[in-house]
Amino acid sequence: MALPATKVLVAQKDTTNADLTVKATGYQWKWGYDYISGEGEGLAFISTLDSSHRQMSDSGDVSNAPVDYLLKVDNPLVVPVGKKVRVITTANDVIHSFMVPAFGIKQDAIPGFVRDTWFRAEKVGDYYGQCAELCGKEHAYMPIHVKVVSAPEYTAWVAEQKKKAAARQDDPNKVWALADLLPRGEKVYAANCAACHQANGKGAGPIKPLDGSAIVLDEDHTKQIQILLHGAAGGAMPSWAQLSDTDLAAVASYTKNAWSNKTGQVVQPAEIVAQRGK
Template sequence: MLPLRLALPVPILFCAGVHAAEYNFQTPVTSVARSIYDLHTLLLYITITIVVIVFGVMFYAIIRHRKTAGRTAKQFHENTTVEIVWTAIPLLILVGMAWPATQAVLAQKSTRGEDMTVKVTGYQWKWQYDYLDEGVAFMSHLTTPRDGTLKTAGGPYLLEVDEALVVPTGKKVRLILTANDVIHSWWVPALGVKQDAIPGYVRDTWFKVDTPGIYRGQCAELCGKDHGFMPIVVDARTPEEYQKWLAAKKVAAAARVEDPNKVWKLPELMARGEKVYLQNCVACHQVNGGGVPGAFPALAGSKITTTDKPGHIDIVLNGSRKNAAMAAWGKQLSDTELAAVISYGRNAWGNNTGDIVQPKEIKAARGGKV
């Protein structure tokens, strides 16, 4: 297909990552994104041409053959030539659009020959990335404040994360997508990628970035209360820089491995638990533990956090059997993180039970030994 990447004077789309009103799509940085861009431009040109011709003929007929000019209306039918023309022209237009569209769709779906594979799991409301060939995994959370500020020192409003998906340029990256709770959608316009992540299903897509840089997107599926707060950041680096990042990531991951048999003191658990709570639980249960009436229960003064310690461990580890909004955190957090956040919940906001949950208790609970 001929390159048709022109800046068109028509407002097309306000994509993720745009700070001010701009026209047309984001600048494409992958072959798939370029094919989408070119296809969009081609269809726009075809549409403009049809509009000009049809309205041109219509206004010519209205003006040239108006009654005040002495024209008399005439009817015609069964004109073979006209019928052939108005059948052939739409057919040619359809073929002209269908051929490049089919090529673009087939290119999007062809994930064979990948250089690396990353599993992407959507959660309410964050993303988990697992580098399946490298044994590296981490969560990606929103970091910019939600206070209405259009831009912060930390980066674009609602589009900055603590952990970006880092990939090498010039390599075909296959994404395997799923979700742990509800349907999400992984969408980065500049990469030409938009794929739903569906619980219980595995979908895949791919991209190969040409140019190093930061490319931003968002969840494009209405996935719940904080749908607008789960951005996507892809950090494309040269292969050499990517290898340096990967080596450092593996070292950091090894350093974070904690002894599940370590006995923690309450102040240590409270400090660790507060961080885990603010990163994962605050959206539903609020900073003060008050919850959201009618949607998410309060933790401050509740029975589950003040008396029922085994029940508290079970619901955090396995989720709620009565309310699907309470996710199972067992697959998302480590034994130490779970022990810390449960201990925090039992001693914050005036609960003050003095209860301590140790990582070994979480380890036992995973085996059904609460």
């Protein structure tokens, strides 16, 4: 009995000869996925809870909650069926844990450390998990969605994602007009900020409002940029440094001109570049 059991335990920890390697980075309160090797190498994106689910949770009315309530994300981790997938885990701020019960995996994601695990999905479909380590006030809103697709579908998805990634590689020295930045900033805000600060910018409870905020209205853009890059309030406001320079400039510009904040100010990507690392 001991010998076959030992073989199984060893196999569970054997992450070698993977067809695909993905790094999963835990953030408060989202996951970052980087495709390190295999088909899709070089792809990277952030995965956050769908904003409509967060709004439903905040409302207290879950009578019409969908079956994937608090599990739906904007960008799922997509992998091919039947392939060995190695998941390297780490974290950017506090300890998180990457858990997907259907695959029998649970691996802590620890700042400054690299751990790994692996799985092989045998059926096409949607598989869900959650951060399994208490990581702060938004811990309940940090789901994991793994979308398993066929090999041809995966190849097509990779090609489409690479096209999108190329389109997002903006020149950080480009000078944008406010009218061009605002639609992009609105999308970034809806995907990443509205869950806490609310769509109307009024905040909720301890979450500070952005509508009328002195920092947002200030002509000195560095104050708001530093908060976006490094977070604030002991992590209650997380860092968004993983977003692109143009996305950060767009969302800052949007908040400076949305609601009653009609400042006419434009934050340029070059300003974000200048503040990184400070």
